[in-house]
Amino acid sequence: MLLQQVVNGLTLGSTYAIIALGYTLIFGVLNIVNMAHGEIFMIGAFVGLMLVTKLQTGIFTALAGAMLTGAVLGYLLERIALRPLRRREVSHLAPLISTIGVSIFLESLALKIFGPQAQSFPPVFSGQLFELGTLKISIIQIVILAVSFGLMIALRFWLAKTKMGKSIRATAENLETAGLLGVNTSQVIIVTVMLASGLGSVAGVLVGLAFNAVEPTMGITMGFKGLAVLILGGLGNITGAMVGGLLLGIAEVFSVAYGESSYREAVAFGLIIILLFIRPQGLFGSGSAQGGR
Amino acid sequence: MLSIRQLVAGYGSITALKSIDLTVPEGSIVSLIGANGAGKTTTMKTIMGLIRPTSGEICFQDQNITGQPVHQVVSKGVSLVPEGRSILSQMSVLENLEMGAYLRRDREVQHDLQKVFQRFPILEERKQQLGGTLSGGQQQMLAIGRALMARPKLLLLDEPSMGLAPLVVAEIFKVIQEINQEGTTILLVEQNVRQALKIAHYAYVLETGRMVLHGPADAVANDPKILEAYLGGRRVG
Ligand SMILES: Nc1ncnc2c1ncn2[C@@H]1O[C@H](COP(=O)(O)OP(=O)(O)O)[C@@H](O)[C@H]1O
Numbered sequence: 001m002l003l004q005q006v007v008n009g010l011t012l013g014s015t016y017a018i019i020a021l022g023y024t025l026i027f028g029v030l031n032i033v034n035m036a037h038g039e040i041f042m043i044g045a046f047v048g049l050m051l052v053t054k055l056q057t058g059i060f061t062a063l064a065g066a067m068l069t070g071a072v073l074g075y076l077l078e079r080i081a082l083r084p085l086r087r088r089e090v091s092h093l094a095p096l097i098s099t100i101g102v103s104i105f106l107e108s109l110a111l112k113i114f115g116p117q118a119q120s121f122p123p124v125f126s127g128q129l130f131e132l133g134t135l136k137i138s139i140i141q142i143v144i145l146a147v148s149f150g151l152m153i154a155l156r157f158w159l160a161k162t163k164m165g166k167s168i169r170a171t172a173e174n175l176e177t178a179g180l181l182g183v184n185t186s187q188v189i190i191v192t193v194m195l196a197s198g199l200g201s202v203a204g205v206l207v208g209l210a211f212n213a214v215e216p217t218m219g220i221t222m223g224f225k226g227l228a229v230l231i232l233g234g235l236g237n238i239t240g241a242m243v244g245g246l247l248l249g250i251a252e253v254f255s256v257a258y259g260e261s262s263y264r265e266a267v268a269f270g271l272i273i274i275l276l277f278i279r280p281q282g283l284f285g286s287g288s289a290q291g292g293r
Numbered sequence: 294m295l296s297i298r299q300l301v302a303g304y305g306s307i308t309a310l311k312s313i314d315l316t317v318p319e320g321s322i323v324s325l326i327g328a329n330g331a332g333k334t335t336t337m338k339t340i341m342g343l344i345r346p347t348s349g350e351i352c353f354q355d356q357n358i359t360g361q362p363v364h365q366v367v368s369k370g371v372s373l374v375p376e377g378r379s380i381l382s383q384m385s386v387l388e389n390l391e392m393g394a395y396l397r398r399d400r401e402v403q404h405d406l407q408k409v410f411q412r413f414p415i416l417e418e419r420k421q422q423l424g425g426t427l428s429g430g431q432q433q434m435l436a437i438g439r440a441l442m443a444r445p446k447l448l449l450l451d452e453p454s455m456g457l458a459p460l461v462v463a464e465i466f467k468v469i470q471e472i473n474q475e476g477t478t479i480l481l482v483e484q485n486v487r488q489a490l491k492i493a494h495y496a497y498v499l500e501t502g503r504m505v506l507h508g509p510a511d512a513v514a515n516d517p518k519i520l521e522a523y524l525g526g527r528r529v530g
């Protein structure tokens with residue numbers, strides 16, 4: 001029973017982690033919170049759903065399609081809403097406002113195209129259950145766990161070992177220093193926003209599958225969870241986003257299993273508030289604010 | 294190698310550089326001295342393309358590099374060791390040095406890494422440690438080593454001796470001279486005027502955004518005004 005809840009918690013939490021990684025990556029290099037991330041997540045969910053229902057593709061094609069769409073949206077977001085504001089004279093709150101603008105636009109667009117009702121994946125995807133002793137696990141859960149943990153491990157490795165990954169880390173730590181080492185920081189910023197948005201869109205498909213519901217407003221709730229994880233893990237900290245996401249997922253599942261399901265969000269966010277009293281910088285955050293602009 | 298003509302630059306409404314001229318001949322050490330707030334760091338940042346000048350011209354090896362983005366200036370062969378070192382504290386010493394060679398595609402990066410380790414053996418001992426865990430002097434060595442990994446033709450150093458113990462300062466100045474003797478041209482900003490004039494061939498004196506004096510380093514060192522203002526009245530030996 002306990003193991004079952006842990007597995008359920010990890011499944012949910014791994015999707016939170018993927019969403020939070022998107023916020024974290026962008027916060028790292030730009031020191032801003034991308035308020036459009038939740039809506040890019042939502043669009044990703046719809047793209048996945050459309051690929052599966054309208055084009056009868058498999059789940060992995062749907063995930064890849066969502067990721068690609070997310071990356072394209074990330075590119076546009078950077079070009080239209082972020083880059084023009086990256087000048088000294090502009091208030092540092094400006095990108096916050098412009099990304100809110102993009103989020104409203106994307107949500108309205110989704111409402112117009114897809115309507116307000118929640119839509120679900122075809123029954124094939126609700127999947128059969130495997131029983132391993134007392135543990136029950138669905139194909140969907142396995143897909144979610146495999147894809148999110150696979151992405152987390154790949155991202156870790158990529159950031160640690162590749163030249164591009166290192167240039168992102170250098171830019172996140174200090175934009176000016178990275179430039180002085182020859183890093184084209186404008187290019188790094190574009191790549192980071194595309195990557196973050198691609199991850200967000202994949203998370204959209206995973207969450208859509210997990211709850212078997214895709215709707216235009218899903219970006220708001222999940223966006224706030226991702227933001228909570230960003231703060232819980234420590235602003236801009238990759239490990240923090242991963243661990244924080246998993247913890248939030250487990251906390252939610254446990255509060256449903258052993259408590260009152262209507263309190264699930266209250267419990268989870270209550271825990272975050274308590275934790276931030278003890279460690280205001282978040283689980284893995286360092287004392288001082290870091291990151292370039 | 295580097296020539297700056299009538300450069301005006303600043304921050305918003307503040308004009309920090311009011312038309313300065315400066316020339317760095319190939320193979321030399323040129324010292325730029327001046328009090329706090331004179332505009333030395335602004336000069337360095339403007340050369341690197343971190344600050345866009347209001348007017349004027351910066352030429353490096355007869356190419357106009359005015360207003361180019363910093364990574365392109367670096368790719369032409371100019372590197373800056375900035376004031377306050379700016380080590381990447383979340384990256385290891387080795388990663389910091391590797392990042393120094395970010396733009397290089399040749400096969401001699403490993404060879405140059407060994408050269409840096411020979412020059413600063415402490416960096417090899419600490420290569421797996423995070424940059425942020427090094428002492429001030431070690432960070433300065435890392436910052437210089439990292440800049441050398443780019444194989445710059447022109448190396449800019451902004452107050453490399455700031456905040457360091459006298460023995461470490463002496464070592465840093467020795468290393469700067471060695472780097473120069475191995476063929477790298479150097480523009481050195483210092484508040485440690487005595488030492489800076491001792492190793493330089495040529496010197497410029499900046500005061501509130503204006504170049505007030507320049508000439509061969511020994512001439513500048515014996516200028517009565519400089520003796521008075523920067524050297525406490527004593528001659529450089
Ligand atoms: N980021 C900044 N914003 C506004 N003014 C600045 C900034 N940096 C430096 N200044 C001003 O520009 C002038 C030159 O500064 P700086 O180049 O740092 O001097 P130095 O390196 O010689 O001590 C000073 O008056 C300083 O106050």
Ligand SMILES: [Mg+2]
Nearest residue numbers: 333334335376
């Ligand atoms: Mg300075």
